Amino acid sequence: MIYLDNAATMRTSEVAIDAMMPYMRTIYGNPSSLHSAGQQANEALFSAREKLAALIGATFKEVYFTSGGSESDNQAIISAARIGARKGKKHIISTKIEHHAVLHTLEKLKNNGFEITLLDVGESGIVSVEDVKNAIRDDTILVSVMYANNEIGTVQPIAEIGKICREKGVLFHTDAVQAVGHLKIDVQTDNIDLMSISAHKFGGPKGVGALYARKGVLLTSLIEGGAQENNKRAGTENLPAIVGMVAALEKSLDDLDRKNAYLKKLRDMLIDGILEIPHSALNGDREKRLSNNASFCFEAIEGESLLLLLSDKGICASSGSACTSGSLDPSHVLLAIGRVHDVAHGSLRLTLSVDNTMEEVEYVIAQVKWVVEYLRNMSPVWRDLVEGKRQFIL
Numbered sequence: 001m002i003y004l005d006n007a008a009t010m011r012t013s014e015v016a017i018d019a020m021m022p023y024m025r026t027i028y029g030n031p032s033s034l035h036s037a038g039q040q041a042n043e044a045l046f047s048a049r050e051k052l053a054a055l056i057g058a059t060f061k062e063v064y065f066t067s068g069g070s071e072s073d074n075q076a077i078i079s080a081a082r083i084g085a086r087k088g089k090k091h092i093i094s095t096k097i098e099h100h101a102v103l104h105t106l107e108k109l110k111n112n113g114f115e116i117t118l119l120d121v122g123e124s125g126i127v128s129v130e131d132v133k134n135a136i137r138d139d140t141i142l143v144s145v146m147y148a149n150n151e152i153g154t155v156q157p158i159a160e161i162g163k164i165c166r167e168k169g170v171l172f173h174t175d176a177v178q179a180v181g182h183l184k185i186d187v188q189t190d191n192i193d194l195m196s197i198s199a200h201k202f203g204g205p206k207g208v209g210a211l212y213a214r215k216g217v218l219l220t221s222l223i224e225g226g227a228q229e230n231n232k233r234a235g236t237e238n239l240p241a242i243v244g245m246v247a248a249l250e251k252s253l254d255d256l257d258r259k260n261a262y263l264k265k266l267r268d269m270l271i272d273g274i275l276e277i278p279h280s281a282l283n284g285d286r287e288k289r290l291s292n293n294a295s296f297c298f299e300a301i302e303g304e305s306l307l308l309l310l311s312d313k314g315i316c317a318s319s320g321s322a323c324t325s326g327s328l329d330p331s332h333v334l335l336a337i338g339r340v341h342d343v344a345h346g347s348l349r350l351t352l353s354v355d356n357t358m359e360e361v362e363y364v365i366a367q368v369k370w371v372v373e374y375l376r377n378m379s380p381v382w383r384d385l386v387e388g389k390r391q392f393i394l
């Protein structure tokens with residue numbers, strides 16, 4: 001099996017698994033318990049919090065453990081909205097290419113009287129700093145822009161957006177789920193007030209994540225109960241997963257430049273190879289993208305068929321977001337970068353990890369070429385295009 005769906009989730013790293021085991025087998029106390037087993041767990045929890053904080057340029061008091069990226073996104077945005085509502089500020093700025101964990105939360109706030117501005121990103125899939133600046137009003141409480149997009153891999157100008165928000169006194173949240181562990185991130189130099197992290201996107205276990213909240217940014221609890229996480233997130237901490245997450249993050253940031261150089265080489269092979277297919281296109285900016293993301297659209301191709309045939313060839317790929325697949329709506333991200341419905345349906349996302357090899361990439365290029373041609377040969381739409389009864393879009 002060739003796994004090229006690392007943006008959906010990654011294999012749990014051996015380092016993370018090894019780090020987790022003792023916290024199931026021996027150090028299994030509840031961190032809130034006063035006895036020695038509990039205290040041992042509590043010390044491990046504290047140490048994990050300190051390590052995670054150091055890896056993103058924060059302090060331990062600014063790190064809250066959550067169940068993952070979705071929860072962190074929800075809590076960040078709802079907290080900012082609550083802060084805004086108290087000051088009579090009910091305007092939030094975000095983009096059209098955010099993850100649904102952000103977009104659906106904003107949708108809910110809209111129904112509760114908030115005004116939401118969703119910025120365009122243009123063909124490049126990158127939001128303009130100028131647009132963010134111009135959208136900020138006196139009643140704006142929050143700007144939420146993702147660090148890197150999960151479908152097309154484009155990396156946003158986060159530090160610059162953060163700087164503007166800081167100058168204007170507006171809170172800045174970034175969904176950094178695709179970026180943490182893949183890029184060097186420092187919440188100080190990036191001017192970030194709130195940041196969402198998910199472990200399984202960098203080799204940690206699933207169902208665990210973190211929310212960074214700058215000192216002084218008051219969080220609203222989404223879950224009521226015990227006093228865990230400084231009263232901001234009730235529930236016994238998932239200590240094995242938290243320890244696994246921190247081990248995975250340390251590991252993924254180790255030797256990051258060399259790993260990214262390797263991934264870029266594979267990614268560029270994929271891009272160059274697959275773009276040899278006639279009437280195909282790369283989604284998003286060619287340079288300002290994650291080192292492991294190659295996302296394409298093909299004319300006259302149905303994405304689901306493409307994925308199933310590739311799966312038959314042992315290749316695990318995706319059409320875009322794991323959350324959008326299974327629904328018939330085309331991806332909101334591909335529509336936002338100007339792909340028309342038909343073309344957006346013919347998408348393919350290949351996301352690499354350092355486990356992938358050059359041989360695998362060569363095989364995948366050959367198979368994608370073969371499958372696209374096979375499907376087009378059966379497609380009435382393709383026949384119309386070739387016969388000139390329909391216009392090519394790509």
Ligand SMILES: *Cc1c(COP(=O)(O)O)cnc(C)c1O
Nearest residue numbers: 068069070099101150177178198
């Ligand atoms: C995966 C993902 C999420 C959701 O994270 P979970 O931990 O799966 O809840 C949020 N935002 C982005 C950009 C993602 O890629």
